[in-house]
Amino acid sequence: MVIGVLLAPAVLAVFTYRKKRVALASLLVFSIGILIYGALGLWHGTATTAWDDVVQLTALRSWFLIILGLVAAMSLWYSFGYHDLRQSVIFWLPLFLLSMTAVLLAANLWVFMTGWESMTITSFFLVTTHHERADVLKSSYIYLVMSQGSAMLILAGFMVIGAHLHSYQFSEWTHYAAGLTLSTKTLVFALLGLGFGIKSGVVPFHVWLPRAHPAAPAPVSSLMSGVMIKLGIFGIIQFLLLDLGASAHFWPLLILAAGAMSSLLGVLYALMEHDLKRLLAYHSIENMGIILLGLGVMSLGIDWHHPLWVAIGLIAALFHSLNHAIFKSQLFLAAGAVEQHSGTLDIDHLGGLIRTTPAIALGFIGGAMAISALPPFNGFVSEWLTFRGLIDLIGPGTGLLSLYGLGLVMVLGLTGALAALCFVKASGIVFLGEARHAVPHQPLPGTMVWPVLTLGALTLVLGVIPQPLLHLLQPIEPTHLVSSGPMLLPIGTRVIAGLLVIIVVLLARLSRIGDVRTVPRWSCGRQPNFAMQYTSASFTKSIRTTFALIYRPHRTVERLGPAAPDFPESLVYRAGTVPVWERYFYRPLYRLIWRVSHLSTRIQNGPVRLYLAYLLGTVGIMLAILH
Amino acid sequence: MLWVAQVLGISLVLTLSPLMWGITQTTKARLQGRRGPSVWLMYWVMKKNWHKETTVPEFSSIIFRLAPSMTLAPLLVVLITIPIAGRVPALWPHNMLTVFFLLALERFWTGLAGLDSAGTFGGMGASRATTLGTGIEPALFAALGIFWEVSRHAAIEPLAPALRTNPASLFPWALASVSLALVLLAEWGRLPVDNPDTHLELTMIHEATLLEYDGRFLALSQWAMTLKITVLATLGWVILGPNLSSLWSNLALRLAEVTVTTVALGLIESRFTKLRFFQIPAYLAAAAGIGILAFYLLAGGLTV
Incomplete structure (x- = not known):
């Protein structure tokens, strides 16, 4: 019943794609419904319904539903003003949102895989929106191939679990999967880890992400970066960590290594980008790495029976998932506004936009501070928790693990500093200084500005008072340590934020920031110009x-x-710069696959008679074996 | 009593930091055979700047004007959270990780201000200062790892009690202090990483981000510059230095320690020349390497 009411607006949107405003409005209603449904699920716990075999709502699913509802609502609100929304986008968007909802609510393998595959296909069509632009089709194709690979691996992993437990109901898995043998668990871990890892854009399976995300229109990029790749994280938490339980010690260490590599390489590649949306897409890889670092700590905690690690790791990962969804969609939407405002996304052609579109500049710089984990924004809290979890791996009696923990802490520190550098670059060059090219400045409608600012306000609120939200995570977290909130978060976010604001306001008033005279800048006595x-x-x-x-x-x-x-x-x-993974990993892989498939031409070259002979031979062999 | 000591400590740091700057400059001058300016010079300079007319470059925005306050504020928050007298009131947020994030906030706004000045030198300084940050932060985290291993918490509290119970950690502790000192030299923008006395456009780092500032904004930035040294020196000594039982003797001790640091800074500055910018990553990597070595020794070799 509830589900039916929930889905009705989305179904309406599917049939009204010709009327942009009607479709968007009903989708907006749908996403707000999802948001409320998720919040209720987390708040009140979950009731059993007659549909439990098909859809189910657990606390963890509610958390991700909240992420989905929030990002979708903001992106749709923004879409009302976004000019570049073709009819095909309006057509595929409801299906995309519905399939993501299906993935999150799925109670068995069939619903999950159907949702997962339709999510892939609908997002593929959304990415190909601008198919006439150079490289878009190629990028979408890479995306489709890698997504299909990921789906097949996930299906294989699920089949292995299903075959051993004789059930495809996820609730059964939650109860019995922990009892699987170690070798089965290892196989499942490899298949599912790879599958979900590809979908989350973990290095070295990241190549599709910076190609596909920027190609889509801004609201879709925000949904893909904010929500879709988080579903991979959801899969890892639900199936690998919570369901499977303890496995070989090798896996947590691998998750941590993958997280460290993704975070560092993601930000390093982002630094070299001068296309604003591609830069943001690379930062999604970085943030997936940070989330994985939290999950690695959790996984180690499960294996070593260390409840504090489980709690901190899971909370850090979940909280960072939400935070990343918020500030990344904020940044993507702001980037889309920049594109609509000035007609380009090339950082080196922009400059000084703070004077023509101050609200978007405010939104972007706020988001930049949040993603750089600066206090008092939300990124600071979740990265602090991740650090706290990693540094806890350092301890007496754990020898090599201590050194590993120290290395991870240092890598994360380096990542944070590089991310800050990258966002000083992005916000400084796009919004500050003098304009680099005379570009036409389109005025932006309020429906594009307000979602960005609302998300910005959320990053601030979650950064100053994160504690109530952390308490909501209690039913998800298996060790129930969250109730000891102050122990987990002894940083006094409110005190820090309050002090910062008071001091800044005081100093700004004292130094009378309004009372200044404008003079030419220093250029060693030459005529200053923008190219300096x-x-x-x-x-x-x-x-x-x-x-x-x-x-x-x-x-x-x-x-x-x-x-x-x-x-x-x-x-x-x-x-x-040399794209190392593409050149030294994917190109040889591609050649290998090409060569192997070329070999098949020897036995498969067209004549029907040959195929009939194969058929006969196969039947013969089968009969021989069965006999 | 604790509150009084904390407030007294904070106000001492706030008021004396320009003097500490002067002490370093005087030490340098004496070692070079000059009489040098008065140790109080920084106060005069700041006062003069505060009363001058304040100008901003064309094309700069509100960011440029807010930046001096935004770079000073995190330092002040760090200062407030340090238990200067050795202890803090209950529920006082005093966490090392938070300090690192606050320093990153300061660096972020330094960078933004540099780019907002719309000139070449601002961008140059912003690029160099943030690049420096990418070397400084991992090294700081290496130091944090060692403190964590000794004390099992990330709060800013003296390590002395933990060291006393475990004398074997003294040598790693000394190595960690060396590593931290090397990093702090970079964070302060002192030789051999950056030369605060130079205004040669091609080599300056921190000065380049301040080039377009004058008047009240410059006065704030100069205060921030001197405070950074005093605050971080105090932080270092609180954690690494000896800890006395009485609050007041602790405060006096801090004063002496920071003064010694500033004199030592003058000595170091007259002994070393500036590194090429592209050699600084190696310098910081060495600092981090010493930290890792200390960590390795502390972990008692590698036993799984």
């Missing part, structure tokens, strides 16, 4: 040099003209 400013490339030059081992930067200068070597008429300068 640092660009995205020059800002990160020192990072490129420091991490040359990872980037492998290269540059060539080509001399053109009849007497080129000595008297070139013009110079062509090219510089870039």
Whole structure:
């Protein structure tokens, strides 16, 4: 009954895709319904219904439903003003949202896989919206192939569990999967970990993410980065950590390593981007890494029977999932507003947008501070928790694990500093300084500005008073340690935020920030112009040099003209970095697959007679074996 | 009593930090055979700047004008959370991790202000200062790992009691202190990482982000610059230094320790030259490496 009422607006939206406003409004109602449903599920616990075999609502699912409802509501609100929303987007969007809801509510394998596959397919069509642009089709194809690979691995993993437990009901798995043998668990861990890892964009399976996410329209990018990749995290928490329970010690360590690698490489690749949306997409990889670090701590806690690790790791991961959903959709929506406002997403062509669109600038800089984990925003709280969990791995009597923990803490520290650098770059070059190119500035409607600011307000609220929300996590967390809130979070977020605000306001008033005279900037006595400013490339030059081992930067200068070597008429300068994974992992893999499939032409080259012969032979062999 | 000591400590740091700057400068001058300016010079400079007219460069926005307050505020919050007299009132937030995040907040706004000045040097300084941060933070976390291993908590509290119960941790503790000192030199923007006395455009780091500031904003930034040294030195000594039983003798001890630090800073500054910018990552990696070594020794070798 409740489910029916919930789904009605979404179904309505499917049939009204020709009327943009009607469809968007009913979808908005749908997502607010999902948000309320999730919140109620978390608050009041879950009632049993007649539909329990098909859909179920647990506390963990409610948490992710809240994420879905929140991001969807904001993105849809924003869509009313977003100009670049084709009819195909309006058509696929309700199906996309419905399939994500199905994945989260699924009570058995059939519902889950149907939802999962339709989520992949609908998002594929959403990514191909701008199919006429260069590379969009290629990117979408890469996305589709990797998503299908992930779906097959997940299906295989589920089949293994199902075959051993003789059930495809998830509630049965929750009760009995912990009793599987270690070798089965290992197989399941490998299959599901790989499958969900691909979907979450964990390095080295990240190549689809920075291609697919930016290609979609901004509200869809925000949904994909904010929610869709979190469903991989949901799968890992639900099936691998909570259901399977303790497994080989190797797995937690691998999760931690994958998390560290994703967070560090994600941010390093983001630094080299000068397309605003691609930059944000790489930061999603980084944040997935941070979430995985929390899950790794949890997983170690399960294996070593250390309840504090389980609690901290899970809370850090869940809270960071919500936080990342909030500030990442805030940033993606702001990026879409920048695109609509100025017609480009190339950082190096922008500048000084704070003067033409101050509200979006405020929203973006706030989101940048949140994603850089700066107090008093929400990213600070969840990254603090992740650090707290990792640093707890350091301890007497754990030797090598201590050293591993220290390494992870240092990697996360480095990641945080690099993320801050990257967002100083992104917000500083896009919104501050002088405009780099004269671009037309379209005024933005309020429906695009307010969602961004609302999300920004949320990041602040969750950063200042996170405790009530952490308490809501209590039913999810298996050890029930959350009730000891102050022990988990002894940082006095309210005191810190209060002090910061009071001091800043006081100092700003004392230094009379309004009472200033504007003068030309210093340019060593020359005529100042916009090209004097640092660009995205020059800002990160020192990072490129420091991490040359990872980037492998290269540059060539080509001399053109009849007497080129000595008297070139013009110079062509090219510089870039080597996409290491693509070149050294995916290209050989692609070649290998190509070669193997090429081999099959020897036995499969067209004549029907040959195929009939194969058929006959197969039947013969079967009969021989059965006989 | 605890509150009085804490407030007294905070106000001492606030008022004396320009003097500490002066002591460093005087030490340097004496070692170079000069008489040098008065140790009170920084107070005069700040007062003069505060009363001058304040200008901002064209194309700068509210960010540029807010930045001096936004970079000073985190330092003040750090100062407030340090148990200067050795202990803090109950429920006082005093956490090392939070300090690192607050320092990152300061760096973030330094960078934004640099880019908002719309000139070359602001961007240059912003780029260099934030790059420096990427080396400083892992090294700080390495130090934190050691403190965690000794004391089993991340609160800002003296390590002395834990060290007394475990004398074997003294040598790792000394190594950790060296590592932290190296990192702090970078965080303070002192030689061999950055030279606060130079205004040569091609080499400056922190000065470049301040280039467009004058008047009241410059006065705030100069105060922040001096406070950063005093605050972080106090923090370091609270954690690593000896801890006395009486609050007041602790305060006096802190004063002496910070003064010694500033003199030592002058000594170091006259002994070393500035590193090339691209060698600084190696310097910071060395600091982090010493930290990891200390950690390894503390863990008693690798026993699983």
